[in-house]
Structures are given as C-alpha cells and as structure tokens.
Amino acid sequence: MLPAARHQAIVDTVQRERVVRVSDLAQQLGVSLMTVRRDIELLEEAGRLERIHGGAKLPGDASTHEPGFELKSTQLTSEKRAIAVEAAALVQEGMAVGLSAGTTTWALAKELVNGPPITVVTNSVRIADLFHHAAAAGRTHYSSTVILIGGQRTPSDALVGPIATSALKQLHLDLLFLGVHGMDAVAGFTTPNLLEAETNRAFVAAARKTVVLADHTKWGVLGISSIASLDEVDEVISDPGLGSEAQRVLQEKVGKLRLAAA
Amino acid sequence: MLPAARHQAIVDTVQRERVVRVSDLAQQLGVSLMTVRRDIELLEEAGRLERIHGGAKLPGDASTHEPGFELKSTQLTSEKRAIAVEAAALVQEGMAVGLSAGTTTWALAKELVNGPPITVVTNSVRIADLFHHAAAAGRTHYSSTVILIGGQRTPSDALVGPIATSALKQLHLDLLFLGVHGMDAVAGFTTPNLLEAETNRAFVAAARKTVVLADHTKWGVLGISSIASLDEVDEVISDPGLGSEAQRVLQEKVGKLRLAAA
DNA sequence: CCTGGTGTCGAGCAGCGGGGAGCATGGTGT
DNA sequence: ACACCATGCTCCCCGCTGCTCGACACCAGG
Numbered sequence: 178m179l180p181a182a183r184h185q186a187i188v189d190t191v192q193r194e195r196v197v198r199v200s201d202l203a204q205q206l207g208v209s210l211m212t213v214r215r216d217i218e219l220l221e222e223a224g225r226l227e228r229i230h231g232g233a234k235l236p237g238d239a240s241t242h243e244p245g246f247e248l249k250s251t252q253l254t255s256e257k258r259a260i261a262v263e264a265a266a267l268v269q270e271g272m273a274v275g276l277s278a279g280t281t282t283w284a285l286a287k288e289l290v291n292g293p294p295i296t297v298v299t300n301s302v303r304i305a306d307l308f309h310h311a312a313a314a315g316r317t318h319y320s321s322t323v324i325l326i327g328g329q330r331t332p333s334d335a336l337v338g339p340i341a342t343s344a345l346k347q348l349h350l351d352l353l354f355l356g357v358h359g360m361d362a363v364a365g366f367t368t369p370n371l372l373e374a375e376t377n378r379a380f381v382a383a384a385r386k387t388v389v390l391a392d393h394t395k396w397g398v399l400g401i402s403s404i405a406s407l408d409e410v411d412e413v414i415s416d417p418g419l420g421s422e423a424q425r426v427l428q429e430k431v432g433k434l435r436l437a438a439a
Numbered sequence: 440m441l442p443a444a445r446h447q448a449i450v451d452t453v454q455r456e457r458v459v460r461v462s463d464l465a466q467q468l469g470v471s472l473m474t475v476r477r478d479i480e481l482l483e484e485a486g487r488l489e490r491i492h493g494g495a496k497l498p499g500d501a502s503t504h505e506p507g508f509e510l511k512s513t514q515l516t517s518e519k520r521a522i523a524v525e526a527a528a529l530v531q532e533g534m535a536v537g538l539s540a541g542t543t544t545w546a547l548a549k550e551l552v553n554g555p556p557i558t559v560v561t562n563s564v565r566i567a568d569l570f571h572h573a574a575a576a577g578r579t580h581y582s583s584t585v586i587l588i589g590g591q592r593t594p595s596d597a598l599v600g601p602i603a604t605s606a607l608k609q610l611h612l613d614l615l616f617l618g619v620h621g622m623d624a625v626a627g628f629t630t631p632n633l634l635e636a637e638t639n640r641a642f643v644a645a646a647r648k649t650v651v652l653a654d655h656t657k658w659g660v661l662g663i664s665s666i667a668s669l670d671e672v673d674e675v676i677s678d679p680g681l682g683s684e685a686q687r688v689l690q691e692k693v694g695k696l697r698l699a700a701a
Numbered sequence: 702c703c704t705g706g707t708g709t710c711g712a713g714c715a716g717c718g719g720g721g722a723g724c725a726t727g728g729t730g731t
Numbered sequence: 732a733c734a735c736c737a738t739g740c741t742c743c744c745c746g747c748t749g750c751t752c753g754a755c756a757c758c759a760g761g
Contacts (some may be wrong), residue, residue: 180737195444196441196443196444196447198441198719199719199720200719208738208739209738209739209740210719210739211719211721211739211740212737212738212739212740214719214720214721215738229441229442229443230441230442230719230720230747231441231442231718231719231720231747232441232443232719232745234441234443257639272618302567302568302587305592305741306564309592310649311594322591323591323592324589324590324591324600324602325564325587325589325590325591325592325598326587326589326602326607327586327587327588327590327602327603328586328589328599329565329584329585329586329587329626330567330571330585330587332573336587336589336688338586339609340586340589340606340610341587341589342610343605343609344602344605344606347601347602347605348602359712398571442747461709461710462708462709470708470748470749471748471749471750472709472749473710473711473748473749473750474747474748474749476709476711477747477748491708492709492756492757493709493756493757495711526721644712
C-alpha cells in the first residue's frame, strides 16, 4: 500500500464517516497506529482533515450538517435584507400571502413576523417555524395565520410533491413571493430541483400576483427546471448590483422591476 | 465513541428534540453524566446549544421554561417508551404508517427512525423533523420517506384544518398509530381540540388498521371532541397501570388490548 | 411565605487510553 | 554497498473520563 493511496483512503473514510478513530484506520489499512497518526498529521497540514483526540474529522465540521442553508443565509445578508424590506412594504393587513421556500423568502418572513397580521401560505418548514415561534413568544400582538403546505421534504426544507400541489389548488393567494435559484433572459426563472419547480408552478397558478425575489447573483444562472417565464410574473425585486442589460431585459419582459438599496 | 462524534450526536439530538436531559443523553450515548455535562458546557461555548437546568436546548429557542419541562420530560417516560417499543414491533419494512400528533406517537417516532425504511405520514412537525434530521445525519442506512400533512398549526405542533383532511383523503395507510388525550367507556377516544379531532378522524378513515397508543392515565379522561368510538379502532396499546375494569371494557369493545411492561 | 426532599451541578482526584519523541528495522533506489 | 525513507516499537506525558462529595436549584407541602 503506497502512502498516497493510504492518504486517499483516509480522506475518503473521513468524508464518508465524518469522524474516524486512529485505531480503526490502523486496523482497516493494516498499518500501525503511528503510521496513521503521521498520515493524519500530514493531511491536517494539507487542510484535508482536522485532527482530534483519538482520530480525525472533517475540517470545519463544527457547524451544522446542512451547510447549504446556514451558509446561504449568512451570505448576502444586506442585499437580501434590503430586498425583504422592500417586499414587506407590499404586504397589507389581512392579505393571503404565499412564500415559497428559499433563503430570500426566509429573510422576508423575518420581516413579516413583525408586520400586520396576515395569512401566510408556505411550503417551507423553516418559515412556518419562524411564525410559530414568534406567535408563541407573543412578540406579535395579533398573530398571523400560517398554513403549511404538506408533502415530502427536500434537503432544503421545502415540502413538495403531489400533496403539496393538490393543496395549493384549493387555495387562492393575493400575493406570492417566489424565491428562485436562477433567472435568465430566455430560460426565465429556474430551480435545480424538479419537484420544487413543480410546487412553485402550483404556487404561481394559485396567486393573483407573483413577485420574484432574487439578488443580482441570480442573473444568468440556470437551474434544470423552469418555474415560469419572465412575462408570467408581475414584478421582480432585486438589488442595484444587477447589470444594466439584465435591468433592461427584466424591465421589458416583466414590466415592473424594483431595486432595493442595501 | 469519539468526543467529536459524541458532540455531533448531542447537537443532532438537541436540534431534533429541542430539549434534552443530561441523563437521557448519558444513557443513550453510554457515557457518564459528567461527560455529558462537560460536552454541553463546551458546546454552549461554541454557541451550538444552550444549557438549562437538567439538560440543554436549542440556542435562542423561546420555549425556555415552559411550565414543567421538568415534569413533562420525566413523567411517564418509561411507560411511554415501553408502549412505543411495543408499537414499533408492529411495523414492517415498506409499510405506509400514519402517526398522529402527540407525545406518545412522538416517542414511537423515536423508535421508528432506527427501524426499517417505511413511509411515514404525519401531521406533526416535530415528528417530521425527527425523521428529517435522522436522514440528514445518515444514521439510518436506508432512510424512510416522510410525508408531512399540511394545514394550520395548533399550539401542540399539529397541522390541522381543511388542507390536512383533504390531503389525507388522497392517501391510504397500512397502519395508523393514534395518540389520544382521553379514552372512556362511553365517549370513546377524545381530544380537547376540535380541529385536531377532525384531522384525526380523517386519519382513521384513511387507515386500514388503527392502533391507539394511550398510557393508563388517559382512562376516564374526556376531551370535548370525539375521534372514534372504542369499537372503531383495531387495537389499543397501554401499560400495566391500567385498571382491571378498564382492561375488561377495552378487551371487550376494542377486541385487542396490549399492555407494555415498562 | 417558609421548609424539607429530591435531583442536578461543579471541583477535585485517580485511572486509563491515546499522543509524541526518539530509535531500531526493513525495503528501495543509486 | 551505501544512503535514504517509511514504518513500527517503546517509554513517558497529557488529555479524557468517571467517581465522590459538598453546594445549589427546583418542586411540593404546610
């Protein structure tokens, strides 16, 4: 067994198991404890793993095992927050408001819990949680009604599938805020998750007015599945980082474009 | 068990259950109370959880000292667990299993995450969370499919209302585990929440076989709303604390009564 | 409001298992 | 044959763990 191959095997194991002990590796690879320790020392210097007492673990694994959400929700917070504030201004007391799953809509939800009482319809467990906890803590005088659409849960905490779409068919929304993964001049609004796209299409169908929330980094990004073409939505809220060409296209196709200053 | 793995397990448990007690963690992880306390201390410094008397909770979670966290978590846990273990034995790989909201069904869910892969249908956000986190942590080889029924959220974390009932009409369950607030010779199985009762009736209608989980303290308790009469369910699982008169009635009306020894 | 009982918390100490330095050995390339 | 490198071994140290005991928090009863 060559050292390089052994190193690779160790890294593989750590990535697979998240944490691994020196003694297990030694037995599994048929080498001594010392050798494994030295390997781990080297690999730590190379930044491929992190050494801990008794073994090794993934580097920087101190955080949650859902890297997507936590990371994304800290990224671009100022732009997202500005977009959320702008969007919240569209909401009036008593409205039935739809919120798709996503980090930008989540930022909006954080604004809305402190706003006037409304009826919220969402397929995001996290967003429903947000309102639920706010109501439980009594932070809002009159609490909003939250309807969580059912279905199967995706890794990004969205509920999708036939249950979700058929539930949406029964509902009518005054206003839908849609988070997207990408927007493009020809492909329109897209997401990488097929099931989520289907659910979002149902959301759009149920809403009288659709507003897309997307920061400027979303322009030109294509997910595999289309949610809607540009002219199917009524408004886009983005931020001033959006290129002038993108602004022109959106202005023309969507009709209404709002740029939220951070 | 490596410290890092243990820390991860603790954080997972806290995120899944919102509140955990030191003693439960110690037993579950096979380490001493002191070790768990020290781990919790470290994890608190890292901001991954918050320490409370007797255990730990999610950081920033409003459900600080709900009236009787102490009480609720210690009360009847052994009976509930015994009932849950007994119930879990009825579940076989690939089944479509319904779980109503409630603490007893939640205890059952904790058993089921480590069991064979099944399809779970529930209206409890907490139970869905449980499976979701277990799957994300990769603790189960083949993860179960979880369908969360939508609707409005009650204070006890159940999703109810027309959305929930209409979603249940589309589904068929091999087996339903129903948690109830009270059972009585004449009133049958009852709950204090009208909306929850309606949803639970929809659950019963969707299931080919219904099993009620209820510890002995539920006997003679009446909620305002009836879910089902005694003869409408196929089996009751309770504990040996159940009075002999109650045993006789249940045996006669339900047909099958199982008492789980703690 | 006070008081007792139960259970939890924290500090200190001892045992144990893993970590690291230095040296001997074997295998390989020159 | 020689030099070099990787490996394994041994001894000593250190961190982790569990135990014990005194202090404190929470709950129940008067």
